[in-house]
Amino acid sequence: MLGLLKTVGLGMLVVSALAVTSLAHAEDIKLMDGVAPRHDDTRLTAAGAFKKDPPWVIGMSDFGVNANTWTVQVAHEAENAAAKDKRISKFILLDAGFDQKKQVADIEDLIAQHVDAIIVQPVTSTSANASIAKAVAAGIPVILHTGRIDSDAYTTEIQGGAEHFGKVMGDWLVKTVGDNGKIWVLRGLAGHPEDTNRYNGLLESLKGTHVQIIAEEHGDWQYDKAKKLCETLYLNNPQVDGIWSSGADMTRACVDVFKQFGTPIPPISGEGNNGYFGQWITDGFKSISPEYSPAQG
Structure with missing residues (x-):
C-alpha cells in the first residue's frame, strides 16, 4: 500500500517543506519513493511558503516513542536521518507518552523554541489541533505523520491509508x-x-x-x-x-x-x-x- 500525501511533496518529511522553491503544478512535485498524492485531496501548499535557508532546527512530537517496536524504530530512524543531513543543525524529539496534554505542551514548547519545522504523530485526532494551527500561524510548517486529524490546519501529511x-x-x-x-x-x-x-x-x-x-x-x-x-x-x-x-x-x-x-x-x-x-x-x-x-x- 502506498503512503498517501497531502499538499507538498516530501524528499524527506521536513526537507522539502523548507527547501521547496517553485511548485506551480502538482506534476512538478518530487515525491518520495512509494508515496502518492491522496486521490481525494488536490490542495497544495503555496510554493516557497515556508522556504528558509539552512541550517534548520527540526522538532518532532511523538505520540509514544515506546508504544511498540515500530515507534521505537521510527524515532531512531528520524534521529539518524537528521544526524546525517548537514542542513539540520539540531533535531529535538519530544515523547508525549500517550498523554494528550503532554503533546499539547510539547508542541507549544517547540513553537517557543522557534524551530523551523515540526513533525507531529498525533495522540488522537483532535487533541493537538489547536497547537498545530498555532504553529502554522507562527510560520512553522507542520508535517503530520501516521494519524489523520479532524483539521486541515497542518502543512502537509504522510499517511499509510x-x-x-x-x-x-x-x-x-x-x-x-x-x-x-x-x-x-x-x-x-x-x-x-x-x-x-x-x-x-x-x-x-x-x-x-x-x-x-x-x-x-x-x-x-x-x-x-x-x-x-x-x-x-x-x-x-x-x-x-x-x-x-x-x-x-x-x-x-x-x-x-x-x-x-x-x-x-x-x-x-x-x-x-x-x-x-x-x-x-x-x-x-x-x-x-x-x-x-x-x-x-
Whole structure:
C-alpha cells in the first residue's frame, strides 16, 4: 500500500517543506519513493511558503516513542536521518507518552523554541489541533505523520491509508473463517486515529456478512498488554474461528498465547514486523500482512 500525501511533496518529511522553491503544478512535485498524492485531496501548499535557508532546527512530537517496536524504530530512524543531513543543525524529539496534554505542551514548547519545522504523530485526532494551527500561524510548517486529524490546519501529511489496511485484513479474515465465523478483535491505542481508521476498515469488511465479533479489546499495539488480553480471552472462551489484530506487536503476543496453551493457532492478521514474520515462517499459521511503504517509516 502506498503512503498517501497531502499538499507538498516530501524528499524527506521536513526537507522539502523548507527547501521547496517553485511548485506551480502538482506534476512538478518530487515525491518520495512509494508515496502518492491522496486521490481525494488536490490542495497544495503555496510554493516557497515556508522556504528558509539552512541550517534548520527540526522538532518532532511523538505520540509514544515506546508504544511498540515500530515507534521505537521510527524515532531512531528520524534521529539518524537528521544526524546525517548537514542542513539540520539540531533535531529535538519530544515523547508525549500517550498523554494528550503532554503533546499539547510539547508542541507549544517547540513553537517557543522557534524551530523551523515540526513533525507531529498525533495522540488522537483532535487533541493537538489547536497547537498545530498555532504553529502554522507562527510560520512553522507542520508535517503530520501516521494519524489523520479532524483539521486541515497542518502543512502537509504522510499517511499509510489505515482504512484500506484494516479492510485488507478484514476481507481476508471473512474469506478465511466463513460467513458465520466468530472472531476476536484486537485494537490499538484507544482514540488514536490509526486505530480508529483501521477498525473502520474492518467494519466495512463485515458489512453484509454474519461474522460475529465475540470479543473486542484494546491492546495498545503492545506485546505485554496484548498477551494478557489474549490469555484472558482464551480462558473465557477458546472457541474462536479467527482474530483480527490491528497489528504492531499484538499478533506476536496472541500467537504466543496459543502456543503456550498448546492449541492450534487460529487465522490471525498481522503487520510486517520482524518478530511476527519469524513466527509466521516457523509456525505456519494462516495469516496476512498488509504493509505500508518503507517511506512511511
